[in-house]
Structures are given as C-alpha cells and as structure tokens.
Amino acid sequence: MCYHRAVSIFSETLDRQREYFRTGRTLSYAFRMGMLRALKDALKKNEDTILEALHEDLGKSSFEGYATELGIVYGEIEYLQRHLRSLMRKKRVHTPITQFKAKSYIIHEPMGSTLIMSPWNYPLMLTMVPLAGAIAGGNTVIIKPSRYSEAVSREMKRIIEETFNAEYIALFEGGHQTNSELLALRWDFIFFTGSPNVGRIVHQACTEHLTPCILELGGKSPVIIDGSADIKLTAKRLAWGKYLNAGQTCVAPDYVLIKKGYAGALIEAMKNEITKMFTVAPLESEDLPKIINEKHFERIIGLIRGSHTAFGGNFSKDKMKITPTILYPVNESDAVMQEEIFGPVLPILEYDDFDQAIDFVNKREKPLAFYIFSKDRKNIRKALSSVSFGGASVNDTVVHLTAPGLPFGGVGNSGMGAYHGKRSFQAFTHDKAVMDKALWIDLPVRYAPFKGKLKLLKLLMR
Numbered sequence: 001m002c003y004h005r006a007v008s009i010f011s012e013t014l015d016r017q018r019e020y021f022r023t024g025r026t027l028s029y030a031f032r033m034g035m036l037r038a039l040k041d042a043l044k045k046n047e048d049t050i051l052e053a054l055h056e057d058l059g060k061s062s063f064e065g066y067a068t069e070l071g072i073v074y075g076e077i078e079y080l081q082r083h084l085r086s087l088m089r090k091k092r093v094h095t096p097i098t099q100f101k102a103k104s105y106i107i108h109e110p111m112g113s114t115l116i117m118s119p120w121n122y123p124l125m126l127t128m129v130p131l132a133g134a135i136a137g138g139n140t141v142i143i144k145p146s147r148y149s150e151a152v153s154r155e156m157k158r159i160i161e162e163t164f165n166a167e168y169i170a171l172f173e174g175g176h177q178t179n180s181e182l183l184a185l186r187w188d189f190i191f192f193t194g195s196p197n198v199g200r201i202v203h204q205a206c207t208e209h210l211t212p213c214i215l216e217l218g219g220k221s222p223v224i225i226d227g228s229a230d231i232k233l234t235a236k237r238l239a240w241g242k243y244l245n246a247g248q249t250c251v252a253p254d255y256v257l258i259k260k261g262y263a264g265a266l267i268e269a270m271k272n273e274i275t276k277m278f279t280v281a282p283l284e285s286e287d288l289p290k291i292i293n294e295k296h297f298e299r300i301i302g303l304i305r306g307s308h309t310a311f312g313g314n315f316s317k318d319k320m321k322i323t324p325t326i327l328y329p330v331n332e333s334d335a336v337m338q339e340e341i342f343g344p345v346l347p348i349l350e351y352d353d354f355d356q357a358i359d360f361v362n363k364r365e366k367p368l369a370f371y372i373f374s375k376d377r378k379n380i381r382k383a384l385s386s387v388s389f390g391g392a393s394v395n396d397t398v399v400h401l402t403a404p405g406l407p408f409g410g411v412g413n414s415g416m417g418a419y420h421g422k423r424s425f426q427a428f429t430h431d432k433a434v435m436d437k438a439l440w441i442d443l444p445v446r447y448a449p450f451k452g453k454l455k456l457l458k459l460l461m462r
Contacts, residue, residue, distance in 0.1 A: 010142075010181050013170050017113050017140035020167040026110065026138045029088055033081065035135045035164070040077045042163040043070065043128070046155065050124060053151035057123065058245065059290035059321070068245065069125040072402065076129045079404045079421050080136040087136065087425045090434075098446070098460050101438035108429040110138035111212070112188030117179070117202065119194045120146035120292055121248040121342075126216075127156060130191045131169070133424030139189070143171040144182055148292050187211050189428065193250075195340075196413050214417030214427055217410050218340050220254040221369035222361045223397070224383060225266065226354060227259040229373040234395075235269030238346075238373070239277065241397025243324045246289040247344040248296075251369035253397050254341055255330075257357040260350040267326055267348065271311050274324045282323040283316045290320040291343065297322070300343035306335040307347065332360075354379055358386050365413035366390075371397050390414050 054065040118127040145153040183205035193216040278285040312325030330347040351357040370389035390410035409418030
C-alpha cells in the first residue's frame with residue numbers, strides 16, 4: 001500500500017462513517033443493543049482463535065488470556081447491556097425559581113466519529129472495552145491496534161470486518177505512519193491507551209482541531225508496605241500482580257517501599273510464591289508469558305544488569321522470557337527507578353518512617369495505580385488521602401480495575417479521563433444541556449427597566 005493510497009483509505013473511511021452517523025442509524029436503543037450483542041457473539045464464536053493469538057503474541061496461557069482479556073470484555077459488555085436504557089435516558093435537573101416556568105435536563109449525545117488507539121500488552125481487552133463504550137454511546141469507530149501484537153491485531157481485524165460494516169466500525173493495522181496519518185485527520189473524539197511519551201504526541205495532535213480525548217497512560221506505580229502488613233499474604237498478592245503478563249501491565253506494581261527491617265522476610269516469602277506459581281524452572285513454565293519483542297527484552301535485561309539481583313534474573317532470548325526477578329538493595333538513582341519497568345522485575349527499597357515513604361512517592365510523577373499493604377487503618381487513610389493516583393488497591397494489587405463501578409484512568413503524567421462501566425458510556429458521549437421554557441408565563445423581573453426590582457431579584461436568587 002503506497003503512502004498516498006493509505007491516506008485516501010483512512011480519510012475516505014472516515015468520510016463514509018461521518019455520512020453514516022448523520023443518518024441517525026447509531027442513535028436508537030435497539031441499534032446500540034444489537035451491536036453490543038453482535039460484538040459479544042463474535043468474540044464468543046472466536047474465543048479459541050483469540051486465545052491462540054494471545055498466546056502467539058505474549059505467551060499467555062488460555063487461563064490468563066480469558067481472565068485478563070476476554071472475561072473483562074464480556075463483563076463490560078454485559079454491564080452496558082444491563083444499564084444501557086437508563087444510561088441513555090435524559091436526566092432531569094433542578095431549575096432555579098428565576099426561570100419559572102421551565103424544566104432543565106441533560107441529553108447524552110454521541111461524540112460522533114471516534115478513533116480508538118490501543119496498545120500491545122492487553123491487545124484485546126484494551127481495544128474491545130473502549131469499543132463497547134463507543135458502541136453504547138452511539139458512535140462510529142475506527143480502531144488502530146498496536147503493530148507489536150500482530151496475531152491479535154489480525155484476529156481483531158477479521159472479527160470486526162465479519163461483524164460490522166466499515167462505514168460503522170473499521171480497523172486499520174500498521175505502524176507509525178498509519179498512526180500519524182490517522183492523527184492528522186479531524187475526529188470528534190480520540191481514545192488512546194499507551195505510554196506517556198506517545199500520549200503527548202496524541203494530545204498535541206488533538207490540540208490542532210481542539211479534539212476532546214481520553215489518554216490512558218502509565219508510569220511507575222508504587223507499593224508501600226508498613227510494619228503491620230501480613231508479609232506472607234502480601235508476598236502472594238504482590239507476586240501475582242507484578243508477574244501477571246510478565247509484568248507488562250500498566251497498573252503493575254513498579255517498585256516497593258518497605259519498612260526497614262522487613263525486606264528480607266518479604267523477599268523470602270516472594271521467592272516461595274514465585275516458585276509455587278512458576279515452578280523452580282520458570283523459563284519452562286507455560287504460565288509465564290513472554291516479552292513482546294526483542295527491543296523490550298533487551299531494555300528489561302539492561303535494567304536488571306544495572307542493579308543488585310536478590311532473586312531471578314535469568315532469561316532465554318530464544319523463548320523471549322525473563323524469570324520473575326527481585327532487585328535488592330536498590331537506590332533511587334538506579335536505572336530501574338528512572339523509567340516504567342513494564343517487565344517481570346521488582347525493585348525493593350526501604351524507608352525509615354511512613355511519612356518518608358509517602359514523600360518519596362509524592363516527589364515523583366502521579367502514578368496510574370497505588371498500592372498499600374497494612375493492617376493499620378490510620379496509615380491506610382493517610383496514604384490514600386496524601387498520595388494522588390489514578391486508582392488504588394488496599395492489601396492487594398491490580399484488582400481495582402475489575403470493578404465496573406470504579407473509574408479507571410490516570411491523573412497528570414498517568415493520563416486524563418476515565419472509563420469502565422457507566423464511565424465508558426460517559427467517555428463516548430457529550431452531556432448536552434437543555435432548558436425548556438413554558439410559553440404561558442414570562443416573569444417581567446429580568447427585563448429593563450430595572451428600577452425598583454433589585455430587592456425582588458435578591459429575594460428570588462438567594
């Protein structure tokens with residue numbers, strides 16, 4: 001496909017989608033429900049090939065592929081199906097007495113022609129969950145998945161093309177050039193999931209046309225463990241969240257701050273849990289996913305080589321696997337503390353007092369996720385109120401993103417905007433404000449001349 005041909009295909013498809021949207025076909029409850037049902041049915045029909053593609057790209061077991069991708073997508077679609085009618089319903093709000101007689105309400109209007117750009121680490125879930133929100137919101141959609149997760153992208157393209165007309169939902173594969181050409185077009189809304197660096201590029205493109213966007217980014221998500229924590233259970237839940245998808249998770253615990261004197265016990269407990277999960281030979285385990293490509297593999301190995309390894313550190317380039325690794329002791333100046341790890345490597349640092357740990361976190365960029373392990377409710381309350389973050393789990397990791405009632409999104413460097421559950425619908429709609437005034441009465445107080453009316457105005461407006 002030549003450069004100019006690619007540009008014309010993108011713009012031509014967007015033009016066709018704009019025309020389709022203007023017909024009003026996407027607006028009805030029946031249409032949106034039908035399309036949500038079609039999406040779910042298509043995924044159900046292709047479960048086996050989707051799981052195979054996830055294994056090909058990331059080495060995910062069928063269990064992990066279903067638990068962290070398909071199952072979450074099904075849950076999102078089902079939530080939207082259950083609540084779609086109430087989400088679409090216009091909402092009455094209070095009208096001030098000064099506007100008697102009138103009624104005020106909000107109409108949830110689709111954004112229109114939308115672009116979803118998804119990453120490679122959870123390539124199905126982070127494409128299909130926002131897509132479900134876009135469908136529920138009544139939009140048309142063009143999807144641009146990551147070029148790194150090739151097998152899943154191919155599978156999603158086939159499913160989308162077999163299920164939907166391109167004038168409604170289309171998917172384009174490709175690399176940087178495709179991204180650039182899509183971002184050069186004028187959209188009604190862009191939903192991006194990826195790194196903060198690429199997020200800045202997307203945001204800059206949005207400013208060109210004042211396009212609203214949601215950016216789901218990442219960063220270094222910290223874990224604070226105080227002296228009251230249940231070390232054994234902490235180690236189990238920490239190891240699960242960290243080494244899920246070989247650490248290639250935007251909300252993965254990125255580093256641990258633990259009360260001085262407890263690091264040794266945590267490391268020993270984590271060694272036991274890692275061995276239980278992945279055996280004494282993790283590189284042979286079918287439950288340990290692989291690193292997405294050589295570029296990221298070499299980057300992660302470089303981070304390990306620059307620090308002290310307390311456990312793990314082995315790797316197989318042929319299998320593109322790195323064993324679950326613990327780094328200790330670690331200094332805040334080490335390379336592993338300068339960037340999001342996005343791999344199966346966990347640095348552990350110590351602190352003297354709890355305020356020191358909170359201060360350490362607050363001196364850095366606001367994280368997408370924050371984790372605290374403690375039995376001390378005072379410490380928990382202090383941490384949750386003192387640290388700015390996108391979302392948090394207390395005495396666990398990662399699990400907060402599985403609750404449809406909780407918004408998922410970052411703040412500052414970790415993103416802007418949120419989705420999941422009703423907020424997926426809200427993300428892809430605009431709240432249109434309406435005041436409907438009666439004709440049978442017209443209060444004269446607002447009209448000039450104003451002499452002698454101030455006292456009445458103050459009475460009405462207080």
